[in-house]
Amino acid sequence: xxxxxxxxxFGGRQIRFEHDAKTLNCxxxxxxxxxxxxxxQPVPAVxxxxxxxxxxxxxxxxxxxxxxxNELGIALIMPDTSPRGDDVPxxxxxxxxxxxxxxxxxxxxxxxxSQHYQMYDYIVSELPELxxxxxxxxxxxxxAGHSMGGHGALVIGLRNPQRYxxxxxxxxxxxxxxxxWGEKAFSNYxxxxxxxxxxxxxxxxxxxxxxxxxxxxxxGLADGFLDEQxxxxxxxxxxxxxxxxxxxxxxxxxxxxxxxxxxxxxxxLRFHAQYL
Amino acid sequence: xxxxxxxxxFGGRQIRFEHDAKTLNCxxxxxxxxxxxxxxQPVPAVxxxxxxxxxxxxxxxxxxxxxxxNELGIALIMPDTSPRGDDVPxxxxxxxxxxxxxxxxxxxxxxxxSQHYQMYDYIVSELPELxxxxxxxxxxxxxAGHSMGGHGALVIGLRNPQRYxxxxxxxxxxxxxxxxWGEKAFSNYxxxxxxxxxxxxxxxxxxxxxxxxxxxxxxGLADGFLDEQxxxxxxxxxxxxxxxxxxxxxxxxxxxxxxxxxxxxxxxLRFHAQYL
Numbered sequence: 001x002x003x004x005x006x007x008x009x010f011g012g013r014q015i016r017f018e019h020d021a022k023t024l025n026c027x028x029x030x031x032x033x034x035x036x037x038x039x040x041q042p043v044p045a046v047x048x049x050x051x052x053x054x055x056x057x058x059x060x061x062x063x064x065x066x067x068x069x070n071e072l073g074i075a076l077i078m079p080d081t082s083p084r085g086d087d088v089p090x091x092x093x094x095x096x097x098x099x100x101x102x103x104x105x106x107x108x109x110x111x112x113x114s115q116h117y118q119m120y121d122y123i124v125s126e127l128p129e130l131x132x133x134x135x136x137x138x139x140x141x142x143x144a145g146h147s148m149g150g151h152g153a154l155v156i157g158l159r160n161p162q163r164y165x166x167x168x169x170x171x172x173x174x175x176x177x178x179x180x181w182g183e184k185a186f187s188n189y190x191x192x193x194x195x196x197x198x199x200x201x202x203x204x205x206x207x208x209x210x211x212x213x214x215x216x217x218x219x220g221l222a223d224g225f226l227d228e229q230x231x232x233x234x235x236x237x238x239x240x241x242x243x244x245x246x247x248x249x250x251x252x253x254x255x256x257x258x259x260x261x262x263x264x265x266x267x268x269l270r271f272h273a274q275y276l
Numbered sequence: 277x278x279x280x281x282x283x284x285x286f287g288g289r290q291i292r293f294e295h296d297a298k299t300l301n302c303x304x305x306x307x308x309x310x311x312x313x314x315x316x317q318p319v320p321a322v323x324x325x326x327x328x329x330x331x332x333x334x335x336x337x338x339x340x341x342x343x344x345x346n347e348l349g350i351a352l353i354m355p356d357t358s359p360r361g362d363d364v365p366x367x368x369x370x371x372x373x374x375x376x377x378x379x380x381x382x383x384x385x386x387x388x389x390s391q392h393y394q395m396y397d398y399i400v401s402e403l404p405e406l407x408x409x410x411x412x413x414x415x416x417x418x419x420a421g422h423s424m425g426g427h428g429a430l431v432i433g434l435r436n437p438q439r440y441x442x443x444x445x446x447x448x449x450x451x452x453x454x455x456x457w458g459e460k461a462f463s464n465y466x467x468x469x470x471x472x473x474x475x476x477x478x479x480x481x482x483x484x485x486x487x488x489x490x491x492x493x494x495x496g497l498a499d500g501f502l503d504e505q506x507x508x509x510x511x512x513x514x515x516x517x518x519x520x521x522x523x524x525x526x527x528x529x530x531x532x533x534x535x536x537x538x539x540x541x542x543x544x545l546r547f548h549a550q551y552l
Binding site: 007008010011061064067260263 | 340498529530535
C-alpha cells in the first residue's frame with residue numbers, strides 16, 4: 001500500500017492510497033479520511049460506495065463529509081467503482097453504465113469480466129482487511145453509497161450483517177433485476193440465469209431474508225432516474241412485506257447530484273454514529 | 277439571462293445561468309446559490325472568484341459553502357474565471373496560467389486580449405447589476421476568492437471600498453507584479469509598462485492607499501505555491517506598513533486545494549456576515 005497524497009482537511013487527514021488488489025487482479029486507488037481522533041486511538045469507519053462514472057475522488061471532493069466525520073471521530077473509506085488499468089476489459093462502446101466505472105459491486109462469473117470484476121469480494125473482504133491492518137481503523141463498520149453505490153451498500157450490508165452495524169444510501173438502485181442499468185450489467189457480469197441475479201438485488205434479499213440491520217435511505221424527488229432506474233417504492237414495499245422499519249426520506253426538489261448528497265450526508269453520518 | 281439548471285441544495289437553490297456579457301463580448305455562464313431566506317426578501321451576497329483553470333462550478337461543487345450560506349441567509353455569486361468561446365483568443369500553448377481560465381480579473385489593454393479580457397469591469401459592474409436586477413439579491417456585497425481569485429478579490433475590494441463591505445481570500449496571489457504567474461499574465465494583458473500593473477497588485481494598492489475594508493486571509497503552509505507565487509509575507513508587510521489590521525491565518529499542513537477551502541469557508545462566511 002503506497003501513499004499517493006496526504007493533506008489536512010477539517011483537522012484530520014485526507015489521504016489517497018494505491019495498492020495491488022489481489023481480488024481484482026490490478027492496481028487500485030482508494031481514498032481515506034482519518035479524523036483527528038485517529039491520532040489518539042483507532043476509529044470506526046463508514047465505507048462509501050460511489051455511483052456510475054465515479055472514482056474514489058468524487059465523494060472525497062464533493063460531499064463535504066469530512067467536517068462531520070471529524071466531529072464524530074469516524075473514518076471514511078472511499079473505494080473506486082471498478083477495476084482499473086489497460087488490462088481490464090471495458091464496455092465495447094465505452095458506455096458509462098457498464099465496464100470501467102461501473103463494477104456494480106458484484107463478483108462477475110462471465111468471460112471476459114470474471115478475471116477482474118470481483119468488486120463484491122474487494123469491498124467486503126480485501127479492502128477492510130487492508131485498512132484495518134495498516135491504518136488506525138477498527139472493525140466497527142457501516143456501509144453507505146450513492147446510486148449504483150447505494151445498491152452496493154444495501155446488498156453488501158444485507159448479506160453481511162455480522163460485518164456491518166448499519167446501512168445507508170442516497171438514491172440507490174433498489175431493484176437492479178428490474179431496471180435497465182441492472183439488467184445490462186447483470187446479464188453481462190453474471191450471465192442469463194436470473195436466479196443468480198437475486199443475490200445482488202436489495203429488494204429480493206429483503207423479501208427472502210428480512211431486514212437484519214438499521215437502514216436509512218435518502219431520495220430526491222426531482223431525480224431524473226427515479227422511476228425508471230431507482231424505484232424507491234419497490235424497496236419500501238419489500239420492507240413493509242417483512243415488517244421492517246427502514247427510514248426512507250423523500251426530498252422534494254432535490255436531484256441525483258452531489259448537491260443532494262452534500263445536503264444530507266450529515267444526517268446519514270449521524271445515523272451511522274448511533275450504531276458505531 | 278437564461279437559466280441552465282436549478283436544483284435544491286441545503287434548503288436553498290443552486291442555479292446556473294447563461295448570458296451575453298457586454299463587457300466581455302461573449303456568452304458567459306455563472307452560478308448562484310440562493311438561500312431559503314431569499315424566498316422572503318432580498319439577501320446580501322458574497323462574490324467568490326475562483327483560481328486558475330476553474331469555471332463557475334469548482335467552488336459550487338467542492339467548497340461546501342451552501343450549508344453556512346443558507347444558515348446565514350447569504351447568496352453566493354460564482355462567476356467564471358475568463359471570457360469563453362471559440363472567438364476568444366487563448367494562450368498559444370494552451371498553458372493553464374494564461375488565457376482561458378486565467379483572466380486575472382484585469383481589463384486587458386493589449387491586442388488581441390483587450391476585445392474580451394475585461395474581467396475587472398465584468399466582476400465590478402456588469403455581473404452585480406445583472407443579479408441585483410434579476411434576482412432577490414441586494415447591493416450589500418462582500419468579495420472573496422482563491423489563488424488568482426484571491427488576488428482578484430483583494431484588488432477589487434481595495435479599489436472599490438464603497439461597493440463592498442469586506443474582503444476575504446484563500447491562498448491569494450498577493451503581489452502579482454513580483455511572481456511568475458502575475459508577470460506572465462500582466463505583461464501580456466497590460467503590456468510592458470510596469471506602472472500600469474500596480475493598479476492590479478494588492479500589495480501596491482495597500483502601500484499606496486491603506487486598508488479601507490476588513491480583510492481576512494487563510495493560507496495553508498503545505499501549499500506548493502507558497503514561496504514562489506503567493507507570498508503572504510508581502511501582504512503582511514504592506515498591512516503592517518500602513519498600520520492595518522487584516523486577519524491573516526496561516527494553517528499548518530493545509531495545501532492549495534479545495535480540501536483547504538472547504539475546511540475554512542465557514543469561518544470566512546461568518547467573517548463576512550458580521551459586515552453584511
